[in-house]
Amino acid sequence: MLLLAAAGYYTEWREGLPLRASIIESAAHTKALITVEDRANAAACKQRYGFETLWEYCQLAKIDQAPTVILIGDSHAYHLLAGLSKYYGEQGENLLMLGTNIPFVGFATGDKYQEATPRMLEIALKTESVHTVVISTIAKLNDDAMVDGLRLTLKRFREAGKTVILAFDIPRIDFDPRSCIKRAGIPSSQTRTSCEMPRATYESANTVHFANLKQVLSEFPGLQTFDPVPYLCSQSTCRAMQDGKLLYRDNNHLTYDGDLMIGAHFGAEQQAKRAQVTAK
Numbered sequence: 001m002l003l004l005a006a007a008g009y010y011t012e013w014r015e016g017l018p019l020r021a022s023i024i025e026s027a028a029h030t031k032a033l034i035t036v037e038d039r040a041n042a043a044a045c046k047q048r049y050g051f052e053t054l055w056e057y058c059q060l061a062k063i064d065q066a067p068t069v070i071l072i073g074d075s076h077a078y079h080l081l082a083g084l085s086k087y088y089g090e091q092g093e094n095l096l097m098l099g100t101n102i103p104f105v106g107f108a109t110g111d112k113y114q115e116a117t118p119r120m121l122e123i124a125l126k127t128e129s130v131h132t133v134v135i136s137t138i139a140k141l142n143d144d145a146m147v148d149g150l151r152l153t154l155k156r157f158r159e160a161g162k163t164v165i166l167a168f169d170i171p172r173i174d175f176d177p178r179s180c181i182k183r184a185g186i187p188s189s190q191t192r193t194s195c196e197m198p199r200a201t202y203e204s205a206n207t208v209h210f211a212n213l214k215q216v217l218s219e220f221p222g223l224q225t226f227d228p229v230p231y232l233c234s235q236s237t238c239r240a241m242q243d244g245k246l247l248y249r250d251n252n253h254l255t256y257d258g259d260l261m262i263g264a265h266f267g268a269e270q271q272a273k274r275a276q277v278t279a280k
Contacts, residue, residue, distance in 0.1 A: 045096075049123065055112040056119070057099030061085050066129040067096035072103045072120060074113075076169055077136040079254040083263010084134065087270070096130075098123060102139045104149030105156050121153070125160045133157055134226075136167040138252065141212035154220050165224040168213075170232060170254065170262075171202035177240045177248040196239040202229075224273070231265045 038059060045051075045058040059081060060067060069088050071077050081097050088095045098120040101113035105121055108114060124133050141147050157164045180195035203210075217223060232238055232247065240248040247258035254262060 053112070053116070055116040059097045060094070061089055061096075062094045065094050067127060068093045068129055069095045069132045069134065070098060070124045070127070070130050071095060071134045071136065072098040072100065072124050073136040073167075074099070074101055074103070074138055075253060076138040077103070077134075077167075079259050080134075080136055080167065080262060080266075082256055082259040083261070084266060085263075086260065087263050087267035090267075093132075102146075102149070103135055103137055103153070104139070104146070105153045107145065107149040121156075125156060125162070130162065132163040132165065134165045134167055136169070138169055140169075140206065140209040141216070142208050147212050147216060151216055151219065154216070154223065158220070163224065165226055166217075167266075168225060168227045168229065170228050170252070171197075171199075171238045172205070172252045173197050173238060173240050173248060174201055174251070175240075176251065177246055180241050180246065194237075195241040196237040199233045199236055199238050202233070202238055226266050226269060228262045228265070231262060 041059050041063060042057065044063045045060045046056065048060065048063065049056075049058060051058060069084075071081060071084055077097065078099055081095075085095050085097075100117040100120045101109060101111060103117060103121065105118075107117070124130065135153070139146060141150060154164060154166075174197045177195070217225070229238075240246065242261070245257045246255050247261065249255045249258075
């Protein structure tokens with residue numbers, strides 16, 4: 001009897017494993033869709049810089065110390081915050097993230113976030129403790145105003161003696177990453193099996209941007225850039241999930257896991273560049 005009972009318990013335990021695993025996986029994927037924010041840090045940072053409106057946003061890794069590196073941009077800068085904070089923190093730096101709209105000098109759109117942008121840029125330009133500025137934005141260089149705005153911004157930062165790293169944007173995927181998630185115990189609830197799209201879709205949608213970006217970069221030799229695309233795309237496809245983890249929380253923003261992954265690659269590239277300089 002004891003052997004039968006034990007066998008029955010083992011069978012029940014074994015058959016329950018796939019279900020429990022699917023519950024854990026589904027919960028992790030669902031959690032990944034939520035934006036991670038350190039609200040206490042944001043409130044302390046806003047107080048430090050006298051930001052009183054909803055349109056002015058910041059986070060500072062070590063709130064009681066002066067920043068040495070600034071990450072400035074829109075929500076496509078924010079979704080790099082965790083990974084870059086981790087990297088720069090390990091280097092003994094203090095990262096300040098300044099959240100705005102389009103982070104270009106002299107660019108106006110008429111909305112409240114853009115009205116707050118000049119002050120953000122002035123902080124980045126004039127804070128003496130800051131040696132490096134990372135720019136990241138969803139904005140595409142599809143017209144002269146955008147091109148001139150980036151050109152002027154890069155010029156101003158160079159004149160201020162700052163090292164600029166222009167972070168290229170991530171691909172906008174053409175599907176909802178939630179379609180890649182299985183509901184626990186319901187395999188058919190996953191409506192996409194590959195969780196990826198053709199890389200050509202991303203490239204064909206950005207031909208004008210790429211051409212204008214190439215022109216601007218040619219005017220600023222030595223400008224540092226970071227391209228996340230090789231870490232999100234193969235030669236043929238761009239993916240929203242890797243190693244069982246969602247990388248996108250919607251069609252154009254990274255999850256926390258995606259943020260950390262891209263930040264790790266950013267850090268590795270920076271370390272490689274430092275090694276090259278040291279070797280010369």
